[in-house]
Amino acid sequence: EAGVAQSPRYKIIEKRQSVAFWCNPISGHATLYWYQQILGQGPKLLIQFQNNGVVDDSQLPKDRFSAERLKGVDSTLKIQPAKLEDSAVYLCASSFGGGGGPWYEQFFGPGTRLTVL
């Protein structure tokens, strides 16, 4: 079974530029999550989708971050414009189960390491 795929693996940009990350979850997984992991900290949830609807985006900085999940499968996370403090690893995860509750195991992708200069 293929795991969660993410691209690119690494990205370096200048501040105020824009960047986009892509995630392909495990086939059949209804719930998709985007986490931000700043160096020295644990992952923090940015947004959670169930199919193509948003369940929780309370911690997403909506003035610069946006995310979509077209057709309930792939997802894209965008930052525009980027700030220095956005330097982090962006992790995508998916889980089976329509409720998206914590009892469903989340499977993580390898992440995208973003450096903002």
Add this chain to the structure above:
Amino acid sequence: AQSVTQPDIHITVSEGASLELRCNYSYGATPYLFWYVQSPGQGLQLLLKYFSGDTLVQGIKGFEAEFKRSQSSFNLRKPSVHWSDAAEYFCAVGASGGSQGNLIFGKGTKLSVKP
């Protein structure tokens, strides 16, 4: 608000020695508790989870964890550490109820293994 504290930022143990990684949580109801491992350049992998029942849970790779409600702790243990266990370990608590599945992670403990 839910929170997770991992008091040890970095631990070094000798190969073959026993290991205990500490985790304390803050949560009003019965928590859903998890331990994840992250190797360099890799995503997180679930080691074990506790939802209810037996307070001693077994996981993959020879790890176990014990839920102690009175101490609000969920410490991870392994009787004999292998060099391949060197990684970063994260404790997490999940919200119960509703439809949200988001996890609250601790800051992690980096494990180094001496030969």
